[in-house]
Each structure stands twice: as structure tokens, then as C-alpha cells.
Amino acid sequence: MTLSDNLEKDLNRISRYRATAGVNDFAxxxxxxxxxxxxxxxxxLLKSIFRMGVPVSGKxxxxxxxxxxxxxxxxxxxxxxxxxxxxxxxxxxxxxxxTYKDDVASLxxxxxxxxxxxxxxxxxxxxxxVNILGVPLxxxxxxPFPEAKERVLLRNIAYAGAVSALLDLDHQIVSQMLDEKYKxxxxxxxxxxxxxxxxxxxxKANFDCPLPIRVEPLGANANKILIDGNTTAAxxxxxxxxxxxxxxxxxxxxxxxxxFLKLCERYRTYQVTLPDGTVETKRNFAVLQxxxxxxxxxxxxxxxxxxxxxxxSTSGPGISLMNEIIGLAYYTExxxxxINVQRTGPSTGxxxxxxxxxxxTCAYASHGDTKHVLLFPADPNECFSFAAKAFDLAEHFQTxxxxxxxxDIGMNDWVVDRLEWDDNYVWDRGRVLTSEQLAELPKFLRxxxxxxxxxxxRTLPGKDSKGAYFTRGSGHDRFGGYTESPEAYQDxxxxxxxxxxxxxxxxxxxxxxxxxxxxLGVITIGSCEAAVLEALEILExxxxxLDYMRLRGFPFDQSxxxxxxxxxxxxxxEQNRDAQLRSLLILDLGVDPNLLRSVLSYGGFPLxxxxxxxxxxxxxKD
Amino acid sequence: MPSIKxxxxxxxxxxxxxxxxxxRDYEGGMSTLCAGCGHDSITAAITRAFFDLSLPPxxxxxxxxxxxxxxxxxxxxxxxxxFNSVHGRMPPIVTGANAANRSSIYIGxxxxxxxxxxxxxHFVHAVRRxxxxxxxxxxNGVYGLTKGQFSATADVGSSAKKGAANExxxxxxxxxxxxxxxxxxxRSFSGDKGQLIPIIKAxxxxxxxxxxxxxxxxxxxxxxxxxxKSYHYVREHEIKEIDQVYIPPSGEITAVLxxxxxxxxxxxxxxxxxxxxxPSNYDPRDRExxxxxxxxxxxxxxxxxxxxxxxEDAPDVHELNSTTDTPLVDLPYESLCPGSAELARFMEGFx
Numbered sequence: 001m002t003l004s005d006n007l008e009k010d011l012n013r014i015s016r017y018r019a020t021a022g023v024n025d026f027a028x029x030x031x032x033x034x035x036x037x038x039x040x041x042x043x044x045l046l047k048s049i050f051r052m053g054v055p056v057s058g059k060x061x062x063x064x065x066x067x068x069x070x071x072x073x074x075x076x077x078x079x080x081x082x083x084x085x086x087x088x089x090x091x092x093x094x095x096x097x098x099t100y101k102d103d104v105a106s107l108x109x110x111x112x113x114x115x116x117x118x119x120x121x122x123x124x125x126x127x128x129x130v131n132i133l134g135v136p137l138x139x140x141x142x143x144p145f146p147e148a149k150e151r152v153l154l155r156n157i158a159y160a161g162a163v164s165a166l167l168d169l170d171h172q173i174v175s176q177m178l179d180e181k182y183k184x185x186x187x188x189x190x191x192x193x194x195x196x197x198x199x200x201x202x203x204k205a206n207f208d209c210p211l212p213i214r215v216e217p218l219g220a221n222a223n224k225i226l227i228d229g230n231t232t233a234a235x236x237x238x239x240x241x242x243x244x245x246x247x248x249x250x251x252x253x254x255x256x257x258x259x260f261l262k263l264c265e266r267y268r269t270y271q272v273t274l275p276d277g278t279v280e281t282k283r284n285f286a287v288l289q290x291x292x293x294x295x296x297x298x299x300x301x302x303x304x305x306x307x308x309x310x311x312x313s314t315s316g317p318g319i320s321l322m323n324e325i326i327g328l329a330y331y332t333e334x335x336x337x338x339i340n341v342q343r344t345g346p347s348t349g350x351x352x353x354x355x356x357x358x359x360x361t362c363a364y365a366s367h368g369d370t371k372h373v374l375l376f377p378a379d380p381n382e383c384f385s386f387a388a389k390a391f392d393l394a395e396h397f398q399t400x401x402x403x404x405x406x407x408d409i410g411m412n413d414w415v416v417d418r419l420e421w422d423d424n425y426v427w428d429r430g431r432v433l434t435s436e437q438l439a440e441l442p443k444f445l446r447x448x449x450x451x452x453x454x455x456x457x458r459t460l461p462g463k464d465s466k467g468a469y470f471t472r473g474s475g476h477d478r479f480g481g482y483t484e485s486p487e488a489y490q491d492x493x494x495x496x497x498x499x500x501x502x503x504x505x506x507x508x509x510x511x512x513x514x515x516x517x518x519x520l521g522v523i524t525i526g527s528c529e530a531a532v533l534e535a536l537e538i539l540e541x542x543x544x545x546l547d548y549m550r551l552r553g554f555p556f557d558q559s560x561x562x563x564x565x566x567x568x569x570x571x572x573x574e575q576n577r578d579a580q581l582r583s584l585l586i587l588d589l590g591v592d593p594n595l596l597r598s599v600l601s602y603g604g605f606p607l608x609x610x611x612x613x614x615x616x617x618x619x620x621k622d
Numbered sequence: 623m624p625s626i627k628x629x630x631x632x633x634x635x636x637x638x639x640x641x642x643x644x645x646r647d648y649e650g651g652m653s654t655l656c657a658g659c660g661h662d663s664i665t666a667a668i669t670r671a672f673f674d675l676s677l678p679p680x681x682x683x684x685x686x687x688x689x690x691x692x693x694x695x696x697x698x699x700x701x702x703x704x705f706n707s708v709h710g711r712m713p714p715i716v717t718g719a720n721a722a723n724r725s726s727i728y729i730g731x732x733x734x735x736x737x738x739x740x741x742x743x744h745f746v747h748a749v750r751r752x753x754x755x756x757x758x759x760x761x762n763g764v765y766g767l768t769k770g771q772f773s774a775t776a777d778v779g780s781s782a783k784k785g786a787a788n789e790x791x792x793x794x795x796x797x798x799x800x801x802x803x804x805x806x807x808x809r810s811f812s813g814d815k816g817q818l819i820p821i822i823k824a825x826x827x828x829x830x831x832x833x834x835x836x837x838x839x840x841x842x843x844x845x846x847x848x849x850x851k852s853y854h855y856v857r858e859h860e861i862k863e864i865d866q867v868y869i870p871p872s873g874e875i876t877a878v879l880x881x882x883x884x885x886x887x888x889x890x891x892x893x894x895x896x897x898x899x900x901p902s903n904y905d906p907r908d909r910e911x912x913x914x915x916x917x918x919x920x921x922x923x924x925x926x927x928x929x930x931x932x933x934e935d936a937p938d939v940h941e942l943n944s945t946t947d948t949p950l951v952d953l954p955y956e957s958l959c960p961g962s963a964e965l966a967r968f969m970e971g972f973x
Binding site: 051225226227235238239240241242243244246267268270280281282283284285286288290291292294295296298299300301302303304305306307308310324325328418419420421422423425426427459460461462463464465467468469470471472473474482 | 678679680681683685695696700701702703704705706707708711713714715716717718719720721722723725726743744746747751943944945946947949950951953955957958959960961962964965968969972973
């Protein structure tokens with residue numbers, strides 16, 4: 001079969017099948033080989049659609065591998081703003097022979113399949129009910145890009161060009177994006193532009209562009225940015241005034257610390273001229289790459305003990321290692337901020353896949369009786385504000401605070417409201433005694449609580465010997481002294497219980513959306529939000545009305561209890577096998593377990609709307 | 623404070639240091655270690671060295687892990703902040719504290735179990751980072767609090783109280799630190815305050831990580847015949863061929879060494895260390911030479927003590943990081959937050 005034969009067939013298919021979705025409402029799956037540079041092409045398309053003012057999301061489903069294994073990128077465009085992960089696709093760009101079979105199966109009937117037609121159509125890709133678009137990407141790139149390595153990369157930009165023509169993307173925007181990206185490298189700029197044009201021109205010349213699935217400018221993104229949660233979390237730490245970070249590389253949290261370093265190099269450095277005339281760049285921060293996660297949290301606790309705002313970023317395995325020192329910080333009452341970008345456990349699990357399965361281990365991390373303040377951001381915007389808030393809470397309550405983000409929020413680009421910062425913000429350092437305050441005291445007693453605040457005054461080393469005390473993780477009394485007395489020990493740990501109870505009213509309040517007359521509630525958390533909200537809309541169209549509550553902090557406030565009490569039954573939607581959020585509600589609020597049912601997703605891909613709709617429908621049927 | 627209670631009112635006026643403080647001001651709570659424990663002698667040496675150096679108590683931060691040795695920071699300088707953390711994790715806690723406040727004087731007290739077993743990974747990385755601190759290993763070859771198990775420094779053939787001999791090769795913290803690029807490596811003996819006190823002083827003045835491995839016999843579980851960490855054994859096998867004198871910045875030379883074959887090392891703060899060594903070609907600035915010397919002595923069954931190696935030129939953790947001179951804890955919030963206008967500029971990259 002010649003190239004033109006293929007073409008003719010493809011064109012016929014376009015006209016034979018109607019698209020299943022439509023304008024500003026479709027999903028695309030790009031099937032690529034890891035390490036071939038496809039991310040640039042896929043991001044180019046995501047960002048171009050964003051700039052056209054249309055709500056869009058990009059989910060990178062990547063392997064724990066540097067080169068060679070399959071990787072997918074899913075792009076969902078939805079004018080109404082529903083950008084949870086799609087479960088079926090209207091267009092599949094099949095660039096990976098290893099996964100042809102699955103990729104073509106994920107395509108909706110009547111959808112479009114784009115493949116590299118430099119070679120005959122592989123039999124795995126043959127499907128009668130879809131439109132096949134062959135673009136001879138490799139052949140088209142052979143002449144302009146004789147070097148093999150470069151050709152592999154630019155073949156991706158060529159398919160982006162073809163897709164941009166098929167979807168009717170604003171060519172000006174797409175092309176300008178490449179100019180911006182490669183403004184410092186003319187050679188790359190020009191080769192990328194050539195590749196883009198190759199694909200674009202081919203699609204324009206050979207297919208009936210645009211397809212029924214296409215993008216129309218909308219203007220919905222005027223006050224939005226397209227950003228990932230690890231960048232915003234790092235930014236939140238900078239804005240909160242964190243000066244020390246201790247960290248150990250781990251997927252998917254690495255980019256929090258790396259971004260913090262980059263941001264600090266941008267905002268927290270100054271230059272001095274040394275006596276010998278050389279210029280040195282001085283840093284108002286210290287980012288310490290630790291030998292392991294135990295050391296990372298140790299550095300955080302040491303720095304916080306000395307009085308700095310300090311944090312670490314990690315994921316599940318790191319939390320496991322940090323447990324002992326988290327308990328130390330809880331018991332000695334030292335602030336610590338931990339950003340946990342959750343991935344799939346247990347053990348190594350699936351490092352590049354998402355879950356919300358660290359809820360229980362974080363809520364009660366470490367041996368002995370402990371309990372910790374948790375924050376649950378749902379998107380990169382909240383990663384920014386919650387990261388900053390975590391420092392205020394940690395220092396106010398002198399205790400570890402963990403922000404539980406996840407891989408989907410942390411590593412994927414989300415369209416979110418622009419970040420806001422109040423220049424009148426005053427950091428809450430908590431009860432730290434100054435030398436003047438110490439002078440007025442007959443004696444400094446670290447853990448005594450004369451005014452029943454449950455938070456006691458602390459002092460910082462290096463400042464005043466009157467404030468000197470001995471911090472110890474061993475049994476201590478209200479004066480800070482070593483004790484093995486049951487009463488003196490209980491006196492301190494009972495105060496800690498009350499302190500954590502008080503923290504419940506300081507964590508961000510839940511987001512509640514109620515409808516009149518609904519007696520069923522849905523409770524969810526974090527990155528589930530987009531899928532759950534869309535599911536509730538779909539269910540309502542089908543006549544089922546449900547109230548909504550998204551939890552944003554732990555311990556749970558009374559408003560959480562009230563929501564549960566106000567409903568006959570609640571369905572808890574979360575991304576783990578063991579219904580950990582449901583367990584926390586039962587443990588922390590004493591909710592009757594019979595009142596809480598579960599919809600669970602824990603395969604490692606971001607939650608899809610379909611999973612939520614079908615899960616809730618199944619429960620309602622019972 | 624060693625485990626002898628002192629009269630509340632001193633019988634004679636106590637000598638004062640440059641800050642007008644007495645030795646009592648550098649003591650801490652009563653020791654709860656066993657009578658005769660080598661660790662108490664080390665505590666006394668630290669107390670004396672800090673008094674002599676006139677260190678402001680509030681500028682001292684004393685940290686430890688878990689174990690008998692790690693209890694001792696409560697026994698000196700009660701006017702200093704202390705932190706008895708978790709087993710083996712003192713080095714990262716000091717690293718963080720030092721990053722946050724570089725103006726304090728950090729002393730970490732550890733043991734052979736704490737530093738060379740559970741916390742070995744942290745110990746080696748604190749050495750590599752050249753964290754500016756005094757790091758004392760109170761080395762007795764045995765786990766005391768859990769009643770007599772061998773530690774990683776127990777020599778092959780050394781026997782436990784109940785008779786069983788250790789068969790696994792020991793870790794020598796001095797050799798390990800030298801090979802890791804440590805910038806100050808000393809070994810001493812808790813029974814020899816005359817040697818230990820000047821070494822502690824030099825360690826305080828050293829810029830960077832100063833290791834003092836102090837053999838400190840465990841009176842209860844490792845001081846019997848057959849142990850290579852007993853008072854008797856160490857006294858028999860110690861070789862003191864390296865003699866060093868610490869001379870404060872403006873200080874008079876009080877102990878004079880014969881000038882022939884003397885090596886002088888200028889310290890960061892202007893003080894001087896003067897060395898006289900018996901092997902006449904021994905240079906305490908020669909890392910390879912120091913490793914060879916310690917190894918050869920070990921093969922002969924000897925324990926060389928003294929300040930074995932020093933490098934005052936290597937960059938410490940803050941020079942490596944280019945940290946600002948102001949302690950990070952003292953930076954005002956305004957100098958740390960870029961503000962809302964900058965946030966708007968930053969977001970232009972995400973439009």
C-alpha cells in the first residue's frame with residue numbers, strides 16, 4: 001500500500017464517522033516512548049489551548065524510568081471547566097508501538113487516531129469504527145533533520161503541528177510559544193518552527209481541518225495561570241519566610257526543593273565584593289541535600305529549634321523514615337513543616353503514580369500517642385496558600401504540620417486562579433520569649449502553661465542564658481526536667497491532646513456546597529475535587545441531588561461533624577484502598593461507621609469522573 | 623558536673639574568667655552516670671576548656687543523641703541550650719541548627735553506638751559537609767544503657783564481661799574521619815585531662831568539623847581483663863608522641879615547647895596551635911601521613927593520642943553554601959518575602 005493509498009482511506013474515514021464530542025469538549029491521549037522529548041510537544045499544545053482562554057488539563061502518566069518505557073499524556077479540554085481525568089478519548093496520537101493495542105482501545109467509537117504513516121498501518125491500530133489519520137512524521141522529518149537524535153525530538157513537534165491544525169488552534173499563539181521557549185537558542189527555535197510547520201501544513205493539505213472536536217477561543221482564563229503544585233508549594237515556602245530546607249531526592253516531591261532553591265537564588269541572594277576584588281554571591285537561605293530523609297527532617301527540626309522557619313519535602317517512603325523525628329518534634333514541641341507529595345504505596349509502590357494513601361500514617365506518625373496537623377490542598381493554588389499557612393500553624397502550635405499534596409497536583413500543570421499575596425501579612429512566630437520578657441519572669445519553665453493556652457512559651461538558643469533549657473525527647477515534666485513520674489508525664493501529654501484539639505479550628509475550614517432538601521452528602525479531599533464536582537453535576541442531571549464537602553485540614557473542626565450529622569448518609573470519595581479518610585472521620589469525630597460509605601480509586605491514575613459517577617450510582621442502588 | 627556535690631558557698635573566692643564567670647557557671651546538673659565513668663572526666667574537661675576560653679554560656683548549644691554519652695550535655699554549662707535528641711540523629715540536628723544560626727558554638731556529644739552504628743550515615747555526612755562544630759565521641763566499645771553488648775568500635779578479640787570475644791572488625795572513627803576529608807581529627811583518653819583540655823579548646827576554635835574520639839572506659843561493662851577499652855589496657859597501650867599546645871589569640875605562651883621540630887598552625891580566630899611530635903617527620907597537616915601513622919600504630923597494638931590532623935584552610939558548611947554572615951534566624955521577614963508585586967511578575971511566566 002502506498003502512502004497516498006493510505007491517505008485516501010484516511011480521508012474517507014473522517015467523513016464516514018461523526019465525532020463523539022465537540023467544540024471545547026474533548027479529550028486526547030498521546031502515547032509516547034519515555035525519554036523521546038514528547039513532553040515539550042504535549043506541553044506546547046496544553047499551553048496554547050490555555051492561552052486561547054479555554055479550560056484545559058494535562059495529566060502526565062509516566063513510568064518510573066528515564067528512557068524506553070511507555071508514557072502517556074492526557075489532555076482534556078472542557079469549556080465548562082470540568083478538567084478531571086477523562087476515561088475515554090476522542091483523539092489518540094499513537095507514537096509508541098509497544099502500546100498500540102491499548103491506545104487504540106481507549107479511543108471512543110467515532111474518534112480519531114493519528115499515527116506515523118511513514119510505515120504501513122500496523123494491524124494493532126486497525127479499528128473499523130474510528131477515523132485513522134496517517135501523518136508520515138518520520139518521512140517528513142528525514143530531510144530537514146538529518147541527525148537521528150534531533151529527528152526523534154522534532155517528530156513530536158511535527159505531530160503537535162498536525163494536531164494544532166486539526167483542533168484549529170491559533171497558529172499565532174502556538175508559534176509564538178516556541179519563539180518564547182527558545183528565545184535564547186536561535187538554532188533550536190528555528191528547527192522547532194520548521195517541525196511545527198511540517199506537521200501543520202501536512203494536516204491542512206491532507207485532512208478536512210478542523211475536526212468537529214476543536215478549540216474555539218473562550219476568554220475563560222483571564223485571571224488564571226497554568227502551573228504545577230510543586231512550584232507553588234515552593235513559592236509558598238519562600239513567601240512564608242522559610243530559610244532552611246533539608247531534603248532528599250524522591251519522586252514526586254523532588255521539584256518542591258529544587259524549585260525552592262531556584263526561587264531563593266532569584267529572590268534571596270546579593271553580591272558582595274571581597275577585598276581581593278572578586279564578587280561573591282551571598283545567600284539568605286540554606287538548602288541542604290541530606291543523606292536520607294531521617295537527616296532531612298533532623299535538619300528541619302534542628303533549624304526550627306534554633307528559630308528558623310524550615311521545611312522538608314518528601315513522599316511516602318520518606319514519611320516512613322521520618323517517623324521517629326516527627327514524634328520527637330511533637331513531644332518536644334518544635335515546629336516543623338513537611339510537604340508530602342503523595343504517591344502510590346505501600347513500600348516503593350508505583351513511584352510515578354498517584355494515591356492519597358498516607359492519610360493515616362501522617363495523622364498519627366511516629367510511635368507512642370501522637371497526632372498531627374494536616375493540610376489537604378486540592379490544586380496548585382491551595383498548595384501556595386497552604387504551604388505558607390503551614391509555617392504559621394507549626395510555629396503557633398509548636399508542632400509538626402504536614403501538607404498532603406499528591407503527584408497529580410504536584411507534577412501536573414493545572415489551570416488555577418492567580419496566586420494572591422497580602423503585603424500586610426505578619427508571620428505568626430508563636431510564643432517565643434524575648435530577653436525583655438524573660439527578664440520579667442522569676443524563672444523560665446519550658447512546658448508550664450499558666451494561662452491554659454495549651455501552647456507554652458519557648459526560647460531560642462544563642463540568645464539568652466536565662467532562657468536556657470534542655471530539650472529532650474525523653475519523659476519530661478512541665479518544667480522541662482527529666483521525669484519518670486506518671487503524674488508529671490501525663491500532665492504534659494494531656495496538654496498536648498488539648499493543644500491538637502485547639503488546632504482544629506485553625507486549619508482551613510471545609511468547602512461545603514449544599515442543595516436544599518438533600519439528605520445525602522459526599523465527602524472528599526484534595527485532588528478528587530474536580531472529578532467529584534463534575535460527577536455531582538452529572539448525577540443531578542439524572543435527578544440525584546447530593547451535598548458536597550471537601551475537607552482541607554485535620555484535626556477536623558465541628559463544622560465537619562455538623563455536615564455529617566445533617567445528612568442521613570455520607571459517601572466518602574478518596575484515592576486509597578482502605579478508606580483512610582473515612583477511618584479518620586470515625587476516629588477523630590466518633591462518627592457511626594454505618595453512616596459513611598466509600599467510593600475508592602487506587603490504581604494510581606488520577607481520579608476520573610466516570611469512577612465517581614458509577615461508584616455513587618452503585619451505592620445509591622443498594 | 624561530676625557526681626560530687628559541691629558546697630553552695632565556696633570556701634575561698636573562685637577564680638573568674640574574662641567574662642567574670644567562675645568554673646561553677648560552666649557546670650551543669652549532677653551526673654547520673656556510674657561512679658568512675660570515663661564520661662564524667664570528659665564532662666569535667668569540657669567544663670574547664672569552656673571556662674578557660676571564656677565562652678558566653680548563651681552562645682553554646684550542646685546536642686546529643688541517645689546513650690550514656692548523650693546524657694552528659696545536662697552535666698555541663700546549665701546556662702546553655704541543650705538538646706538530647708534521638709539515637710544517632712544528632713549530626714543532622716546540629717547541621718540544621720547551625721544552618722539557621724551560625725553564631726552559636728555547637729558541641730555534639732555522642733557515643734560509639736550513636737555515631738558508628740545507628741548514626742554512622744549521619745556522622746560521615748556531617749564530616750563531609752564540614753559542619754562547624756565540636757564532635758566528641760565518648761568511645762567505650764560497649765552499649766552501657768542496655769547492659770554490655772559490643773559496639774562497632776570493639777576490637778577483634780576484646781572480650782565482653784561474660785567472656786565472649788568480639789569477632790567482627792572494628793570501625794576506627796579516626797581513620798574513617800581522615801578518609802572522609804575531616805579537617806580536625808584528634809584522639810584522646812578520658813583519663814588524661816592534661817591532653818584533653820587543650821584539644822577541646824583547639825576544637826572550639828577550629829573552623830569546621832572537629833572530631834575528638836575520646837576513649838572512655840565503661841567502668842561497669844568494659845573495664846575488665848580482656849577488654850581493650852579498659853583503663854588498664856589503654857594506659858598500657860597509649861602512645862603520646864604528638865604534643866600540642868593551644869595558644870589563644872592574644873595569649874602568652876604558657877607552656878613552652880622546645881623550638882626544634884615545632885609545627886605551628888594558625889587558627890581561624892587568630893589563635894595558634896604549636897605541635898611537637900616524636901616521629902620528627904610527622905606533620906599534623908599531612909592527611910596521608912596521619913592515616914599511615916595511625917594505621918601502623920594500630921597494627922602494633924598501640925593507641926596513638928593527640929591532635930593527629932588539622933586543616934584550617936578547608937571551607938566549612940557556610941562557606942560552601944555562601945551563607946550570609948547574619949545568622950538566618952536574625953533576618954527580618956521583609957528581607958525574605960518578595961512581596962505581591964514580584965508575585966505578579968513571577969506569574970507572567972505561567973500565563
